[in-house]
Amino acid sequence: MRVRFILCIALAAGLIGCVKKESAPPAPPAETASAFVARANHDLGDLAREMAAAAFTQDTFITPDTQFMNAKANDRYLAVLGQAAEGAARFTGQSLAPADARALALLKFNVDAPAPRDAAKRDELTQLSAQLGAMYGEGKYCPPGAAKDPASCKNVEQLADILAKSRNYDELVAAWKGWHDIGAPMREPYRRFVELANEGARELGFKDLGVMWRARYDMSPEEFDAESERLWQQVKPLYAALQCHARAKLAERYGESRVPAGKPIPAQLLGNMWAQQWSKIYEDILKPYPAVKIETADRQLALQKWDAVRMTHSAESFYTSLGFPALPQSFWERSMFVRPRDREVVCHPSAWDMGDRKDVRVKVCMAPTEEDLYTIYHELGHVYYYISYAQQPYLFRDGANDGFHEAIGDTINLSVTPAYLAKIGLAPAVQPSREAVINQQMKMALDKIAFLPFGRLIDLWRWRVFSGEITPANYNAAWWELRRHYQGIAPPIARTEADFDPGAKYHIPANTPYTRYFLSFILQFQFHKALCAAAGQTGALHECSIFGSAAAGERYAQMLALGASEPWQDAMQQLTGTRAIDASAITEYFQPLMGWLTEQNKNRQCGWE
Numbered sequence: 001m002r003v004r005f006i007l008c009i010a011l012a013a014g015l016i017g018c019v020k021k022e023s024a025p026p027a028p029p030a031e032t033a034s035a036f037v038a039r040a041n042h043d044l045g046d047l048a049r050e051m052a053a054a055a056f057t058q059d060t061f062i063t064p065d066t067q068f069m070n071a072k073a074n075d076r077y078l079a080v081l082g083q084a085a086e087g088a089a090r091f092t093g094q095s096l097a098p099a100d101a102r103a104l105a106l107l108k109f110n111v112d113a114p115a116p117r118d119a120a121k122r123d124e125l126t127q128l129s130a131q132l133g134a135m136y137g138e139g140k141y142c143p144p145g146a147a148k149d150p151a152s153c154k155n156v157e158q159l160a161d162i163l164a165k166s167r168n169y170d171e172l173v174a175a176w177k178g179w180h181d182i183g184a185p186m187r188e189p190y191r192r193f194v195e196l197a198n199e200g201a202r203e204l205g206f207k208d209l210g211v212m213w214r215a216r217y218d219m220s221p222e223e224f225d226a227e228s229e230r231l232w233q234q235v236k237p238l239y240a241a242l243q244c245h246a247r248a249k250l251a252e253r254y255g256e257s258r259v260p261a262g263k264p265i266p267a268q269l270l271g272n273m274w275a276q277q278w279s280k281i282y283e284d285i286l287k288p289y290p291a292v293k294i295e296t297a298d299r300q301l302a303l304q305k306w307d308a309v310r311m312t313h314s315a316e317s318f319y320t321s322l323g324f325p326a327l328p329q330s331f332w333e334r335s336m337f338v339r340p341r342d343r344e345v346v347c348h349p350s351a352w353d354m355g356d357r358k359d360v361r362v363k364v365c366m367a368p369t370e371e372d373l374y375t376i377y378h379e380l381g382h383v384y385y386y387i388s389y390a391q392q393p394y395l396f397r398d399g400a401n402d403g404f405h406e407a408i409g410d411t412i413n414l415s416v417t418p419a420y421l422a423k424i425g426l427a428p429a430v431q432p433s434r435e436a437v438i439n440q441q442m443k444m445a446l447d448k449i450a451f452l453p454f455g456r457l458i459d460l461w462r463w464r465v466f467s468g469e470i471t472p473a474n475y476n477a478a479w480w481e482l483r484r485h486y487q488g489i490a491p492p493i494a495r496t497e498a499d500f501d502p503g504a505k506y507h508i509p510a511n512t513p514y515t516r517y518f519l520s521f522i523l524q525f526q527f528h529k530a531l532c533a534a535a536g537q538t539g540a541l542h543e544c545s546i547f548g549s550a551a552a553g554e555r556y557a558q559m560l561a562l563g564a565s566e567p568w569q570d571a572m573q574q575l576t577g578t579r580a581i582d583a584s585a586i587t588e589y590f591q592p593l594m595g596w597l598t599e600q601n602k603n604r605q606c607g608w609e
């Protein structure tokens with residue numbers, strides 16, 4: 001997660017609204033754009049640091065006090081950011097140095113929930129934001145009778161574990177419902193949050209917050225809409241084939257009456273609380289060739305007693321093998337690696353740029369599993385991006401776009417192949433065969449392809465909420481309609497507007513934009529392909545690992561160092577030679593599996609509309 005700060009600019013050009021007429025000092029000489037940008041970088045950077053410190057403290061120790069301090073720090077940042085964004089307007093139409101023009105354009109985007117100018121409303125917005133974060137972090141399911149036995153309450157990792165491992169239909173429904181019910185109390189605070197953040201976005205000149213989010217991609221929001229729809233159309237056939245096959249295999253396991261052909265799949269059967277990635281049902285339900293083993297790292301991680309710090313060192317050593325520096329000592333001292341026993345925290349994994357060009361951290365609740373190994377490689381992608389662009393001015397210390405930020409670590413994960421896992425002692429050496437390739441591809445597809453419609457629909461829901469097309473009266477119905485339409489899944493039990501299922505997904509209460517992951521899941525294959533070429537690997541994309549390649553590392557580092565200083569298309573061109581996000585690389589990667597799936601689905605009734 002990146003905590004965004006807004007710069008408090010002391011407005012030197014006589015624009016401070018609070019100066020009373022009778023005592024107004026003589027107007028200072030007009031500030032140049034460069035001086036204005038320098039001041040914004042300095043002041044906002046400073047407040048961003050304070051905001052990051054307060055946010056990290058809340059997320060690693062949720063109490064009324066840390067919520068209060070977090071909201072206050074956010075408030076200070078938002079006040080200054082608002083002033084800075086207004087102040088920047090005076091340079092509109094002037095001819096400026098390109099870097100200044102870009103910094104001024106980025107200024108107003110440096111926040112995910114802009115506040116209204118009105119101080120009371122800003123205060124209310126920052127409190128709601130802290131409150132929603134805390135509600136998610138503290139979320140638990142307490143089964144009947146828990147009053148007598150509080151230890152029977154389950155947190156999100158414990159419930160997610162049931163979704164991953166249980167194959168008992170009723171137990172799955174109970175765990176699914178138990179977690180989703182944490183959303184209901186968020187409905188009203190979320191409604192008000194949307195109202196206030198929308199007002200802030202309008203004051204910045206956007207039609208609503210969704211338009212503002214889509215205006216951040218070095219193209220118009222309309223062009224971005226068209227781009228994301230184009231990408232979805234490119235990958236949709238891959239998903240449709242996977243969904244069809246998964247449904248058929250689930251029907252074999254749970255029966256046709258529970259998983260009927262031509263209908264959406266019940267969401268609790270896919271191995272994941274949000275049905276967003278399905279690899280947890282690979283081993284016993286979806287493995288194409290059960291006799292051909294590709295052992296996951298789970299067994300070795302447990303056998304060799306790897307802990308969270310060792311897993312993090314393993315990720316670090318991948319990055320250093322490419323030429324990136326070792327992580328600073330402060331990273332090890334200040335990060336949170338496991339769920340603490342004595343306090344409430346937000347366990348959803350995140351990476352932190354604390355804002356002083358050196359202090360970087362992660363906040364994760366790791367267990368020794370392959371899934372969490374991939375997660376820490378992902379988080380270190382964010383961390384190495386922070387480290388690589390640390391020398392940029394504050395407003396450029398960000399990803400080329402947010403999809404890039406998400407793709408850095410995932411690209412590295414594409415190099416965490418079975419052969420790489422064998423090299424680091426976490427899996428037996430693999431016997432190459434066509435069957436082993438199809439097995440491995442299926443496992444990957446269950447994370448990478450299954451995710452695509454989920455990555456697309458979360459913000460379709462939010463953009464419509466922000467625009468007013470989805471109203472509070474149909475928050476949940478619209479959510480499930482999108483889930484049905486894009487993913488072909490259905491809730492396990494009837495849901496109503498007394499529920500608020502979007503609240504049970506971290507990024508909704510946290511207000512983290514989600515299209516970044518949709519972009520990342522396509523982009524990372526393009527990055528992988530470019531880096532494999534740089535590493536001189538000429539074989540199949542799904543067999544390439546850039547581990548140890550200084551040439552690939554240098555290419556990557558060059559792009560990361562740009563941060564947000566150039567339009568993302570330029571960063572993209574530097575690394576990949578093309579200027580567009582495009583599904584050709586992900587399609588190429590999964591070509592072997594797609595052939596196999598087409599064969600499997602030949603006589604099946606696919607689709608769910």
Ligand code: X8Z
Nearest residue numbers: 001276348349350375378517
């Ligand atoms: O939130 C994350 C990362 C942190 S940036 C763990 N992801 C999305 C999710 O969990 O919903 C990674 C994949 C999608």
Ligand code: ZN
Nearest residue numbers: 001378382406
């Ligand atoms: Zn991430």
